Amino acid sequence: xxxxxxxxxxxxxxxxxxxxxxxxxxxxxxxxxxxxxxxxxxxxxxxxxxxxxxxxxxxxxxxxxxxxxxxxxxxxxxxxxxxxxxxxxxxxxxxxxxxxxxxxxxxxxxxxxxxxxxxxxxxxxxxxxxxxxxxxxxxxxxxxxxxxxxxxxxxxxxxxxxxxxxxxxxxxxxxxxxxxxxxxxxxxxxxxxxxxxxxxxxxxxxxxxxxxxxxxxxxxxxxxxxxxxxxxxxxxxxxxxxxxxxxxxxxxxxxxxxxxxxxxxxxxxxxxxxxxxxxxxxxxxxxxxxxxxxxxxxxxxxxxxxxxxxxxxxxxxxxxxxxxxxxxxxxxxxxxxxxx
Numbered sequence: 001x002x003x004x005x006x007x008x009x010x011x012x013x014x015x016x017x018x019x020x021x022x023x024x025x026x027x028x029x030x031x032x033x034x035x036x037x038x039x040x041x042x043x044x045x046x047x048x049x050x051x052x053x054x055x056x057x058x059x060x061x062x063x064x065x066x067x068x069x070x071x072x073x074x075x076x077x078x079x080x081x082x083x084x085x086x087x088x089x090x091x092x093x094x095x096x097x098x099x100x101x102x103x104x105x106x107x108x109x110x111x112x113x114x115x116x117x118x119x120x121x122x123x124x125x126x127x128x129x130x131x132x133x134x135x136x137x138x139x140x141x142x143x144x145x146x147x148x149x150x151x152x153x154x155x156x157x158x159x160x161x162x163x164x165x166x167x168x169x170x171x172x173x174x175x176x177x178x179x180x181x182x183x184x185x186x187x188x189x190x191x192x193x194x195x196x197x198x199x200x201x202x203x204x205x206x207x208x209x210x211x212x213x214x215x216x217x218x219x220x221x222x223x224x225x226x227x228x229x230x231x232x233x234x235x236x237x238x239x240x241x242x243x244x245x246x247x248x249x250x251x252x253x254x255x256x257x258x259x260x261x262x263x264x265x266x267x268x269x270x271x272x273x274x275x276x277x278x279x280x281x282x283x284x285x286x287x288x289x290x291x292x293x294x295x296x297x298x299x300x301x302x303x304x305x306x307x308x309x310x311x312x313x314x315x316x317x318x319x320x321x322x323x324x325x326x327x328x329x330x331x332x333x334x335x336x337x338x339x340x
Contacts, residue, residue: 012110013274014311016303018103019148019208023305024096027293029088036292037084043288044087048072051094055256064176065256068093088293094257095289097176098282100152101260102308103208104179105277108186109270110206116199121189122273125263126238128178128255133188133237140184141224142200145217147210152176182260185238187231194230196221283309 055069111117131137143149204212261276286307
């Protein structure tokens with residue numbers, strides 16, 4: 001079996017807890033400033049159009065994706081000024097999805113750095129909407145035994161009550177399924193251990209998903225997946241016969257606003273995976289949200305309240321050290337709380 005490829009990038013790419021939505025929950029989309037709407041309107045329209053072009057309305061697997069597609073499509077027809085609050089709700093939805101996906105990417109980076117999962121699972125296309133592989137189903141079910149994964153389950157709305165009329169964007173019988181399908185698939189494709197408990201323990205130690213309810217996990221394995229006692233590594237897990245041609249991501253049409261990397265070809269490095277997500281999507285989207293909502297970039301705030309772009313700069317200034325930075329070093333890039 002091929003050994004794990006080394007990870008140069010840190011597991012916590014921005015030295016913060018990605019699974020932290022306190023900043024999002026403080027944003028009131030009913031009371032946003034006109035500066036953000038007026039100055040970000042065209043950029044947001046381009047973002048919406050790009051995401052809409054990747055998806056196919058009416059063919060998406062989850063009802064919440066269809067609902068979000070419809071809301072974004074209506075908004076791009078002109079983004080009327082009297083719908084500023086609706087625009088804000090959509091932006092919060094996209095940002096929340098991105099933060100959840102960022103959390104899952106950090107977990108994979110740690111599993112890879114720890115030597116229990118390779119990045120081989122990112123090489124080929126995958127289905128993000130329906131799982132037929134028994135082992136992938138088992139791993140996805142096991143993830144539900146982490147306390148924070150339960151937050152994006154069927155009762156997610158109790159954690160995120162402030163999304164205006166877009167509360168249905170998460171609609172599905174198991175919650176926000178796509179990132180869980182992605183991580184479970186990558187684990188099975190690249191597992192360097194046959195022991196599921198080793199992987200679950202490592203994820204718990206990393207802390208991004210919170211505590212693991214081991215009693216529930218044991219009951220789950222015994223009751224629902226007794227036929228699969230360990231992880232059966234399968235490089236082609238969750239790969240449909242229609243998705244074999246590299247670069248053909250037509251299967252993206254069945255999900256909405258999904259950016260985690262896959263179908264990347266051979267010899268993937270951690271830098272490749274992080275660049276595909278962070279540089280191409282996550283950092284620009286988060287910067288846009290900070291400008292749109294007029295959020296401060298105060299270096300005295302907790303890392304979870306700051307944008308990833310600034311945290312990356314802190315890491316570079318400090319040699320990837322802890323989240324402390326000499327203010328005078330970066331003040332020119334971070335001092336303006338809204339428009340920098």
